Amino acid sequence: MSKILMITGDFVEDYENMVPFQTLMACGHLVDAVCPGKSAGDTIKTAIHDFEGDQTYTEKPGHNFTLNATFAEVSAESYDGLYIPGGRAPEYLRLNSDVIALVQAFFAADKPVSSICHGPQLLAAAGVLEGKQVSAYPACEPEIKLAGASYVSVGMDEAITDGKLVTGPAWPAHPALLSQFMALL
Template structure:
């Protein structure tokens, strides 16, 4: 059975976590959410939206999310793909060696990785963006360039095993391309 890992945590974007989880489960695949903590622990996701008169997104409380596997117990070898939702979770996960190690293991194994919005911050922290073409939340263009990536401002970018999008409005093409990569790898 295909197994997918979603790496997120407090202030992860609700729409990116749950859209990915439910879309991948529709394929009949097993999806585990990992975050700092223990299985059964709950963290609060957020909803980012765009309001007239604001220079950037606003943040509202999202859904409670249950951890399936604690971050410290993750074995990347037992999963076929990795999902990196955005929100603010990637900002603090970048400072957690285990989170960075998980991302690096998936990248080094050439397994499909789906990164949304601020999710590419974890790719940069793992040192796997050099020479890669990707997209992300547009305000991160400078950071991605500093990490050696080529930023493209479009709905979805596929570069080898990496699928990236700008934010939750691009969820459909994000998971569409990720599913294609996973199916191609399994065939």
């Protein structure tokens, strides 16, 4: 059983937060979900993103998700891996220096990291993507390239692994992304 940290926040994509959280636990892993400025028992709001034929995804209100750990009490040393969901949360989480330091610590320790959709925005801001092959939601391609990584366009239901980093473009990639991540754990 591995212990995994999930860094999340308000308006995270609902499926990209809840499905991996529950799946990893169902497979025997321990998952601590944290958000800066919040404690265990606090909730975050989620958003549901869907692909309905428009030029981009649509967004609808999701569910409230209860955090089960306190951000101020976590450290990379206590975990075997890191999971970063997408949605709008990575957009503002990447502005938090404590979040950036935590992400960098996982990479410095060469621990498995998985990120989906807009999650790689946070990895790009942390400066940990140099030389990596990375997938993400297509709108994140410029940031991936500016971070020194190669953006890899895969099907929405596919994921890629580069070393100990697993990335995918959106929630339809969960089966591929989670199986690749668990193989690294």
